[in-house]
């Protein structure tokens with residue numbers, strides 16, 4: 143497994159390894175690797191001859207300086223984890239390498255970025271699009287893998303690839319959960335033992351709502367779900383929306399044919415966790 147820090151050494155290594163025919167899978171990450179990331183790496187290894195993983199904590203997608211500063215970073219540990227798999231290359235650039243000039247690029251996602259996460263984290267998806275477009279331009283993968291936990295991000299990245307005509311297939315990989323159902327996230331490690339116990343309510347609320355989908359009016363189901371989570375004084379729902387999986391348009395009733403997904407964001411103290419689940423009605 144090779145570690146590169148600059149774009150030029152990354153490109154020349156890929157050129158040699160890829161040749162003309164080998165398929166390249168890419169897993170972009172911000173490090174602090176957990177089983178969710180590893181599921182993306184495994185999928186890439188299954189579907190491609192070469193796998194590249196990037197580790198870069200992207201400053202432009204954070205809303206708060208403090209959140210960026212305290213984001214967990216441990217390159218040595220991440221390399222140790224990735225070393226257990228036949229990953230070809232880990233690209234861990236500096237900020238100056240990715241943004242040699244201040245990145246002022248603005249993207250238009252036709253409203254996909256103004257609801258849910260976008261509403262509560264203004265500018266977040268623009269920052270994600272800045273870094274993902276830059277990374278895809280450097281690595282030029284055939285396939286790129288993203289977790290479905292960040293479902294809105296996945297939809298927006300698909301849109302980005304489509305709008306920019308990028309010759310890459312974007313693959314979403316299922317959420318990986320702890321044994322009690324909590325979606326695995328780099329932020330889980332910040333929870334106190336009591337908060338960790340409370341956090342199980344988030345996925346439980348979605349499993350309950352999934353069972354009731356189609357049986358209760360949408361608004362009533364939303365209300366019940368929010369109340370169930372907020373019943374624990376440690377938890378505060380930021381939003382819970384039921385939207386269609388393609389355009390993220392809010393679902394008003396169950397009659398539409400489109401696939402539906404329930405997306406939730408919850409604050410526990412200063413920690414913000416998100417989760418989602420498909421609803422079949």
Ligand code: PAF
Pocket residue numbers: 170171172198200203270273274292295
């Ligand atoms: O999902 C993430 O970890 C990040 O948003 C990504 C896609 C690596 C871009 O920084």
